[in-house]
Amino acid sequence: MKLPESFYIGTNVVYQAKSLIGKYLFTSIDNAITGGYIVETEAYNGVIDKASHAYGNRLTPRTQTMFMQGGIAYVYLCYGIHEMFNVVTSVKGQPHAILIRAIQPTDGIEIMLFRRNMQTLKSNITQGPGSVAKALGISRAINAISLQSDTLWIEDRGLSFEDQDIAAVPRVGVDYAGEDALLPYRFYVKGNPYVSKPNK
DNA sequence: TCGTCGATCTACT
DNA sequence: GTAGATCGACGAG
Numbered sequence: 001m002k003l004p005e006s007f008y009i010g011t012n013v014v015y016q017a018k019s020l021i022g023k024y025l026f027t028s029i030d031n032a033i034t035g036g037y038i039v040e041t042e043a044y045n046g047v048i049d050k051a052s053h054a055y056g057n058r059l060t061p062r063t064q065t066m067f068m069q070g071g072i073a074y075v076y077l078c079y080g081i082h083e084m085f086n087v088v089t090s091v092k093g094q095p096h097a098i099l100i101r102a103i104q105p106t107d108g109i110e111i112m113l114f115r116r117n118m119q120t121l122k123s124n125i126t127q128g129p130g131s132v133a134k135a136l137g138i139s140r141a142i143n144a145i146s147l148q149s150d151t152l153w154i155e156d157r158g159l160s161f162e163d164q165d166i167a168a169v170p171r172v173g174v175d176y177a178g179e180d181a182l183l184p185y186r187f188y189v190k191g192n193p194y195v196s197k198p199n200k
Numbered sequence: 201t202c203g204t205c206g207a208t209c210t211a212c213t
Numbered sequence: 214g215t216a217g218a219t220c221g222a223c224g225a226g
Contacts, residue, residue, distance in 0.1 A: 042207070051207070053222090062222065080219035082208050099207060130208050173207050 003154045008070035008089050008147065013096040016089050017043035018187045021166055024155040025103055029137035034108030036126065037159055040101040040188040040195050042171045044086070046094055051177035054095035065144045066095035073152055075133070075143040082130030085138045087147065087154070101129045101172070101186075102194045112136070123193040165190050172197060 003023065010016055018041070026035030044052040053063045053076070065074045070089035074097050078084055090096040103126045105112055112135040116125055126135045133139070138152070147153050168184040175181055188195045 044207075053207085058223090060222070076207090077219095077221065079206060079208050080221075084207065086207085097207095101207085124209090128208070134209095171207070176206085 001155045001157075002148060003156055005071050005148065008087070009091060010070070011090045011094065011096070013045050013089050013098060014043045014185060016096075017041040017098045017185065018166060018168070020087070020098060020100075020154070021187055021189060022159040022161050024106070024157050024159075025100065025136070025153075026107065026155065027136045027138060027152050028150060029142075032108055032111045032137075034105075034111050034136050036103040036105035036107065037157075038100060038102075038154075039104050039192045041186070042099040042101055043185040043187075044097045044099065045183075045185065046090070046096050049177070049183075050180040051171060051174035052095065052097070054097075063095065066097050067093055068144065070096070071147050073138075073142060073145050073147065075138060075140050077140060078130070083133045083139050084129045085133045085136070099129055100132055102127050102188070102192075102196050103132055104192060104194045105135070127194050128196040161189055 020038050020041050022037055024037045047057045054066045066088055069092040072088045074086040074088050075083055086097040086099050088097050105126055112125055116135050126132045145152055167188050167190050169186050170182050171186045
């Protein structure tokens with residue numbers, strides 16, 4: 001059921017980001033399983049991508065996770081408040097990552113509501129990368145954990161979308177990246193209510 | 201050592 | 214529509 005190690009070791013991060021659409025992401029944290037299927041991703045293409053933390057082979061305590069072999073999680077803090085969850089891909093030394101920006105929740109919705117401090121299910125529960133991490137209980141404590149573990153993993157349940165139902169557009173919040181900000185490295189399911197900023 | 205600012209979200213006006 | 218939250222990474226000095 002879990003996506004095999006071989007999927008993550010592939011070197012075409014843009015293709016992998018698109019492939020993750022429709023895959024199921026689960027966490028088992030605090031004795032509760034939560035998750036859903038991925039409806040929005042962004043690819044970060046290693047040392048040549050100005051939008052990536054690892055641009056220009058920048059190796060720091062934070063980014064070293066991205067330089068490890070694919071198939072692990074990269075979790076970091078943004079704006080001092082939000083933790084973001086990425087899937088590290090490719091071979092050791094090549095810092096590719098895929099940001100999970102939104103999922104459609106299917107399991108453990110009660111738990112996710114509690115973590116998000118919400119009473120009723122609304123589309124913003126897992127809409128945007130900070131929200132996804134919070135709803136799933138993901139924090140920097142599980143940075144670099146294996147996606148073959150029983151804490152955090154991705155499954156293929158046979159759900160897939162046609163090319164025409166997946167939009168490929170420029171990434172969000174990376175204006176500082178110059179011409180790389182224009183690359184169509186963001187993928188999402190057209191019309192899905194959990195997608196953040198559907199029209200850009 | 202210090203100052204700047206970010207792969208964002210929420211609560212307000 | 215817009216401001217505030219809140220902290221670690223990074224480059225300048």
